[in-house]
Amino acid sequence: MRNPPGSGGERLLLVSTNFAPEQAGIGPYATQLAEHWAHERGAEVHVLAGLPHYPAWRTDPDYRGRWRLVDDHAGVLVHRRRHYVPARQSALRRAAYEGTILGHGLLAPPRIARPDAVVAQVPSLAGGLLAARLARRYGVPFLPVVQDLMGAAAAQSGISGGGRVASVASSVERRMLAGATLVGVIHESFRERVRALGVPAHRIRLTPNWSHVRPPSRPRAETRAALGWPEGRTVLLHSGNMGLKQGLDVLIDAARIAPELLVVLMGDGSVRGHLERLAAPLPNVRLLDPAPADEFPEILAAADALVVTQRASVLDMSVPSKLTSYFVAARPVIASVAGNGGTAQELRRSAAGRLVPPEDPGELVAAARALAADPAAADALGARGAAYAASHLSRAAGLGRLSALLDEALATEPAPVRAARRAAPPEGAPA
Missing domain, CATH: 3.40.50.2000 (Glycogen Phosphorylase B;)
Known part of the structure; x- marks a missing residue:
């Protein structure tokens, strides 16, 4: 200093x-x-x-x-x-x-x-x-x-x-x-x-x-138990702003298609009430309030895959802050975004996840199921994200x-x- x-x-x-x-x-x-x-x-x-x-x-x-x-x-x-x-x-x-x-x-x-x-x-x-x-x-x-x-x-x-x-x-x-x-x-x-x-x-x-968050330090199983996420259940987590730009309806639709998935939306924003109404009849969707800073990295790491979404009409120039945090959590990322934007570029550069078309719940579900079927490959993707955060972010x-x-x-x-x-x-x- x-x-x-x-x-x-x-x-x-x-x-x-x-x-x-x-x-x-x-x-x-x-x-x-x-x-x-x-x-x-x-x-x-x-x-x-x-x-x-x-x-x-x-x-x-x-x-x-x-x-x-x-x-x-x-x-x-x-x-x-x-x-x-x-x-x-x-x-x-x-x-x-x-x-x-x-x-x-x-x-x-x-x-x-x-x-x-x-x-x-x-x-x-x-x-x-x-x-x-x-x-x-x-x-x-x-x-x-x-x-x-x-x-x-x-x-x-x-x-x-x-x-x-x-x-x-x-x-x-x-x-x-x-x-x-x-x-x-x-x-x-x-x-x-x-x-x-x-x-x-x-x-x-x-x-x-x-990456403005610290790496997780608590065992994943411990956090999952505290959150009530069953072992063996594939958990998709989206964290951050719930606004129109994010197009989070795609995750509700994915939950409807694939009842074996547990879809978790953590955060707040202008469309949270709308998402709550859509999710009400679906037992495999949960909405969580934003996590305290000391718990945030542990919750990210407890998920099986971390999701970033945007509407198809959005020209994605920037890199969402959630993506830098996702990398630190060492879990694979599924990005439902345009293929020519900043998020897609970062995902390709890091080799830390799967890129799927925006607003396509079927492709999102397919990517989640593929990761669930090959845990070793999913862990490898997450490790690449953590390494990328350490070396570049x-x-x-x-x-x-x-x-x-x-x-x-x-x-x-x-x-x-x-x-x-x-x-x-x-x-x-x-x-």
């Missing part, structure tokens, strides 16, 4: 709508990045975040009724601003969600001294715009890290008015990325999309995500790439200029 957190040197602002205690999506990556910069760089790290709400799309009970607060999270100061949280997705509700994030952030930005750089976790359009505006106000480098692109995602999401949202979102993304010093992308499949939004290739850097490597992105951006500014800039707060900046 270089210095104790906040002991001097750099001051950094990370803008991420999602942050701890959220355990799904980009929240864990934003959290671990902020902690890394505070503890390994000795930086004074501030985070501008929303109230915890994902993936349930309900404000965490501990934060309800709060408008503005500052949390001290492991030496990181988290400045939270209240915003609207839509229980169901539509164009109007999504616009209200983003609009209240942007409006409250502009009305009450963090009251901090001038940072050395502003970093944003995208796809939050409001978060990206806030970060870009704050970077311009302070006259410092702006570094968006593209986890997803809202324009492309909205067009394929299936939400009411998705086409209108996509058009507006793409326009906002173009404007937001135009002012970036450098742009990080978590997968090669984003490069062309970002270039199409007007970012020159020489300003794009690959900054892949990492380590936390140290992922955080190191983001630190290199920051260092490169800071190096574009001569040290004397940087020192003079820090000494003179900009006009109109928050105190």
Whole structure:
């Protein structure tokens, strides 16, 4: 460790709508990045975040009724601003969600001294715009890290008015990325999309995500017994967000076709109620709440196969955070996704599972039955996933790439200029 957190040197602002205690999506990556910069760089790290709400799309009970607060999270100061949280997705509700994030952030930005750089976790359009505006106000480098692109995602999401949202979102993304010093992308499949939004290739850097969970340590049989999963029963587990994009109806249909399978959906999201209604007549489907962080790896490892699904209409550019966790669990992966997207590319690269067409329950069942018929082959696939996570998706490597992105951006500014800039707060900046 270089210095104790906040002991001097750099001051950094990370803008991420999602942050701890959220355990799904980009929240864990934003959290671990902020902690890394505070503890390994000795930086004074501030985070501008929303109230915890994902993936349930309900404000965490501990934060309800709060408008503005500052949390001290492991030496990181988290400045939270209240915003609207839509229980169901539509164009109007999504616009209200983003609009209240942007409006409250502009009305009450963090009251901090001038940072050395502003970093944003995208796809939050409001978060990206806030970060870009704050970077311009302070006259410092702006570094968006593209986890997803809202324009492309909205067009394929299936939400009411998705086409209108996509058009507006793409326009906002173009404007937001135009002012970036450098742009990080978590997968090669984003490069062309970002270039199409007007970012020159020489300003794009690959900054892949990492496996943010620890390997399992408890015997599988022990966890299965605690969960009530019978030995000898093939368990398919999907963990994470339950949204329209995931197309999780395919797993309900698979359970209907193959009653010998036990299908488990663990998580929360906007379509959980719909899935509960579909699953009600099926004794071989179970829905679980999101697991606590200390139990999560054990539950993943207790399954016989881990499933990632997406609707056939989705252009899968990114790599879902669940996939990096799946690899660590050392169980085979069944990916019911488009064959030309980021998830399919990662599955081929890792050789850790089976790829089947999206929204095809028959093919999904066939893959599950094939794995069940050859446990040794299934274990070998899982071992390859764990080895791939260890060699390609380590936390140290992922955080190191983001630190290199920051260092490169800071190096574009001569040290004397940087020192003079820090000494003179900009006009109109928050105190």
